[in-house]
Amino acid sequence: MSDFIQFENVSRQYGSVLAVNDVSLGIGKGEFFSLLGPSGCGKTTLLRMLAGFERPDSGRVLLDGVDITELPPERRKVNTIFQNYALFPHLSVRRNIAFGPTVAKRPRREVDEEVDKMLALIQMRDHADKRVDQISGGQKQRVAIARALINKPAVLLLDEPLAALDLKLRQRMLIELDMVHDQVGITFVFVTHDQGEAMSLADRVAVMNHGRIEQLGRPVEIYEAPQTSFVAAFIGDSNFFEGVVAEVTDVEHVLLRIDGFDDLRAFNDKGLHEGDRVFLSVRPEKIRISREQPLGGPDHNTTRAVVDDVIYLGTHTRFWLRAGEYRIAVEQQHNRFVLDEQPIRWKDEVWLQWHVDDGFMLERYAESDEALMAIPPQRVGESNAGLEDGGRG
Amino acid sequence: MAETRGLLERRHEPWITLPSFLWLVVLFTIPAAIVFAIAFKPSDPFGGIGAGWTLHTLASLGDPNYPAILWRTVWLSVVTTVACLVLATPTAYYMARVAQRWRPLLVLAIIVPFWTSFLVRIFAWKVVLHPEGPLKHALAALHLVPADGSLLYHSGAVLLVLVYTELPFAILPLYAAAEKFDFRLLEAARDLGAGPFRAFWIVFLPGIRRGLLTATLVTLIPALGSYVVPDLVGGPTSEMLGNKIAQRTFSDRNLPHASALSALLALAVLVPSVLAITLSRRGDRSAQVKP
Amino acid sequence: MKRSVTPFVITAAVLAFFYLPIVVLVVNSFNASRFGGEWNGFTLQWYRKLLASPDIWHALGNTFTIAVLATVGSTVLGTTAAFALDRYRSRLQDAHYLLVYAPLVIPEILLGISLLLFFVALGVELSYVTIVLAHVTFCVSYVAMVVLGRLQDFDWSLVEAAQDLGASPWVAARDVVLPLLAPGIAAGALLAFTLSVDDFVITFFTAGPGTTTLPLRIYSMIKHGSPPLINALSTLLLALTTTTVWLSQRLLKEAR
Numbered sequence A: 001m002s003d004f005i006q007f008e009n010v011s012r013q014y015g016s017v018l019a020v021n022d023v024s025l026g027i028g029k030g031e032f033f034s035l036l037g038p039s040g041c042g043k044t045t046l047l048r049m050l051a052g053f054e055r056p057d058s059g060r061v062l063l064d065g066v067d068i069t070e071l072p073p074e075r076r077k078v079n080t081i082f083q084n085y086a087l088f089p090h091l092s093v094r095r096n097i098a099f100g101p102t103v104a105k106r107p108r109r110e111v112d113e114e115v116d117k118m119l120a121l122i123q124m125r126d127h128a129d130k131r132v133d134q135i136s137g138g139q140k141q142r143v144a145i146a147r148a149l150i151n152k153p154a155v156l157l158l159d160e161p162l163a164a165l166d167l168k169l170r171q172r173m174l175i176e177l178d179m180v181h182d183q184v185g186i187t188f189v190f191v192t193h194d195q196g197e198a199m200s201l202a203d204r205v206a207v208m209n210h211g212r213i214e215q216l217g218r219p220v221e222i223y224e225a226p227q228t229s230f231v232a233a234f235i236g237d238s239n240f241f242e243g244v245v246a247e248v249t250d251v252e253h254v255l256l257r258i259d260g261f262d263d264l265r266a267f268n269d270k271g272l273h274e275g276d277r278v279f280l281s282v283r284p285e286k287i288r289i290s291r292e293q294p295l296g297g298p299d300h301n302t303t304r305a306v307v308d309d310v311i312y313l314g315t316h317t318r319f320w321l322r323a324g325e326y327r328i329a330v331e332q333q334h335n336r337f338v339l340d341e342q343p344i345r346w347k348d349e350v351w352l353q354w355h356v357d358d359g360f361m362l363e364r365y366a367e368s369d370e371a372l373m374a375i376p377p378q379r380v381g382e383s384n385a386g387l388e389d390g391g392r393g
Numbered sequence B: 001m002a003e004t005r006g007l008l009e010r011r012h013e014p015w016i017t018l019p020s021f022l023w024l025v026v027l028f029t030i031p032a033a034i035v036f037a038i039a040f041k042p043s044d045p046f047g048g049i050g051a052g053w054t055l056h057t058l059a060s061l062g063d064p065n066y067p068a069i070l071w072r073t074v075w076l077s078v079v080t081t082v083a084c085l086v087l088a089t090p091t092a093y094y095m096a097r098v099a100q101r102w103r104p105l106l107v108l109a110i111i112v113p114f115w116t117s118f119l120v121r122i123f124a125w126k127v128v129l130h131p132e133g134p135l136k137h138a139l140a141a142l143h144l145v146p147a148d149g150s151l152l153y154h155s156g157a158v159l160l161v162l163v164y165t166e167l168p169f170a171i172l173p174l175y176a177a178a179e180k181f182d183f184r185l186l187e188a189a190r191d192l193g194a195g196p197f198r199a200f201w202i203v204f205l206p207g208i209r210r211g212l213l214t215a216t217l218v219t220l221i222p223a224l225g226s227y228v229v230p231d232l233v234g235g236p237t238s239e240m241l242g243n244k245i246a247q248r249t250f251s252d253r254n255l256p257h258a259s260a261l262s263a264l265l266a267l268a269v270l271v272p273s274v275l276a277i278t279l280s281r282r283g284d285r286s287a288q289v290k291p
Numbered sequence C: 001m002k003r004s005v006t007p008f009v010i011t012a013a014v015l016a017f018f019y020l021p022i023v024v025l026v027v028n029s030f031n032a033s034r035f036g037g038e039w040n041g042f043t044l045q046w047y048r049k050l051l052a053s054p055d056i057w058h059a060l061g062n063t064f065t066i067a068v069l070a071t072v073g074s075t076v077l078g079t080t081a082a083f084a085l086d087r088y089r090s091r092l093q094d095a096h097y098l099l100v101y102a103p104l105v106i107p108e109i110l111l112g113i114s115l116l117l118f119f120v121a122l123g124v125e126l127s128y129v130t131i132v133l134a135h136v137t138f139c140v141s142y143v144a145m146v147v148l149g150r151l152q153d154f155d156w157s158l159v160e161a162a163q164d165l166g167a168s169p170w171v172a173a174r175d176v177v178l179p180l181l182a183p184g185i186a187a188g189a190l191l192a193f194t195l196s197v198d199d200f201v202i203t204f205f206t207a208g209p210g211t212t213t214l215p216l217r218i219y220s221m222i223k224h225g226s227p228p229l230i231n232a233l234s235t236l237l238l239a240l241t242t243t244t245v246w247l248s249q250r251l252l253k254e255a256r
């Protein structure tokens, strides 16, 4: 994909806070691109530099090959859907949508026609003369979209447009956004702190943290092959292990020495050498838990563990287990097969197994990232019998 | 540093600040400084300001007349403030507890009398308290006042009218604070065994302490500086600092003397203000102490 | 839980206290008795006398001229001050805030005397102009506080939205900021106007010998004049302000 939008070494500082730290990023034409990261990581700042509300301290912003760094917002072919929609409260729905063409001094008749078309598109013809505080949250979002799209922008920027909506509506608007993108075919840059939104909508995702891009890729890549502990813990949950490379077994795999475990093997996509220190990440749902020792083999890591905690979560059960110094999270779906088995309970000694290729070596690891997980691990020793300790019967 | 774009950027700050800033420096700060400066000037016989500098004007504040007036100004203002708080607190409490739809109406009822001119309100009391007026007749008929006594022209009248003019300014901040107060706390206190009065005292009053502080300041400060009320309903025995300032300015045309008195009044106002600010700071800090 | 009736009784007493003198005043303005001690029958003579007095009309004219000028000046200065205070955080704004706030908490008589001394020290003759300067000075703070209060609810992302849709800063100010803040600015202006019209103390100190405003006139009537005329005047003023406020409330409600 050719880079339609380019950030070149862009930085922006507020006082002592580096909101955006030397970001370089290319976004393709027509792409649905998402900036994902926790609150305060600099997503909005990056987006605002593209819209023209902020000037970078250093670096350049290019649109379609043209340097727009110094261009004021009203002269960029970029429109924004604001977090709270920023609809003008003193204007009707119709006049909100007509704002752009009116300011551009387009002929009245033409403006009216296009507004009518837009109203039809968002199915708001009956509400055209209402004030914006008389329409619902979902309708507000549609008006905001129409108000932006009527200007035929080259890029549509969306800053957490769904955050103000309740869960059901959010899911519906998610689908609508996707449909709009398919219809108009322009580039969308979508900012969110919600991994679900980013994963389900975006062609590509940039995960941001502390003003930097941690990882850039398709949603599947981000989820299945997180490159840093931040990405692994922010998007989904993960277990982390620390060790050294004991042996490079073949081109693709290494043998790791990790305290408290027998030999663990992992996929070596980083070209590591013997003696290198590594951090390994394994997602909870990639690990199988069983009472009986499973069949081993070179493709699988198998280890013993003791159940510390069993938490029933409806769609699945989460186990916390102890193996050596580690507390390991494992998730198990409730299918017939599992329900038929004798349930695994607190203090049971069990077997854990995962495929060698499901363990990923991280480029960066920070212990603090573990706090990002949906259910962060308790420290060993704090454990208790858990909510559903399985020991009822 | 780079900056946010749009209306009112960083570089516009001086342009939007300077008009009001300069205006107030020239017509508020400099005049205030002049008041203090002129207090160190001698007067001249033509009602102007003499040449040179002197401590004589300030020294003349030691005249036994002034401490008495200062003292009267302070006690009249303090009693006015206390009376306003005593009346305003239960009123604010009632307004905050009454059904939601009555509240704007009550606020309106409090404000409407004050749509009349300030002078007219004071004059109205002159009519009510007039020796031939209705109140005097009524009270004399009940033998509560002697038939030849006067309701006007003494400190009692000044106090009454001061309370009348300041009371709404005490009620409004107290009501604002009381409306934000969580009245379930009172119920909790009752539940824990406090009587209604005790609950009011140890839970409600601390809960609205910011409002109490504001109410105190907005009644005390204007009362300290009051001039029209003692001038119109008071007599020679109820003069306040404000009267003396006006008298020195207009009757005696001794501006340095008026300045010295104004400086004194400014100090009298500054003391409670600074006290209130430190008090509110300390209140905030103690509120943050963990149990 | 049973609630005490004490607060209700005190509130009722306070309201009675508030309205007693006003009722007496209004009633007496129709009372043929000169001192109002007893009811000597209904009359409109005080109103006739009042309206026939050229002094009153003259003073009224002065008051309105001064109030209009003071309102315009203080609304402009107060609004810019509020924008600056709302938009920027700096040492300059800390000092600015102090400057704007101080006149609100200082007794009027101090403002009056300090301005008088200032004008005397500069050798400026007291006149209309000095009154207007003085009124602008104390009204600026009130306007600034009212507008600042409205600005705190103002959503600046609306300005960005306007620019995002192609509006220049000037167009955004005209089409978005102004219409949305107009009620707040109007409220500030209305406050400045009423404060100016009603001001006695500061005017008293800064007025030249020839300039009489309505409050100055009322003051001298209270000191030397005829009580029933003041009753009548007060009643008229009360009626006027009440209708004005009522009308402006209605207009505001309709606008919303």
Ligand SMILES: Nc1ncnc2c1ncn2[C@@H]1O[C@H](COP(=O)(O)OP(=O)(O)O)[C@@H](O)[C@H]1O
Residues within 6 Å of the ligand: A014, A015, A017, A018, A019, A037, A038, A039, A040, A041, A042, A043, A044, A045, A046
């Ligand atoms: N106008 C501003 N002034 C000062 N700090 C700011 C400003 N805007 C953003 N920041 C800071 O910059 C960082 C990034 O902010 P932002 O881009 O809004 O993050 P996000 O949108 O990812 O939540 C935060 O620490 C925030 O506090």
Ligand SMILES: [Mg+2]
Residues within 6 Å of the ligand: A040, A043, A044
């Ligand atoms: Mg944001």
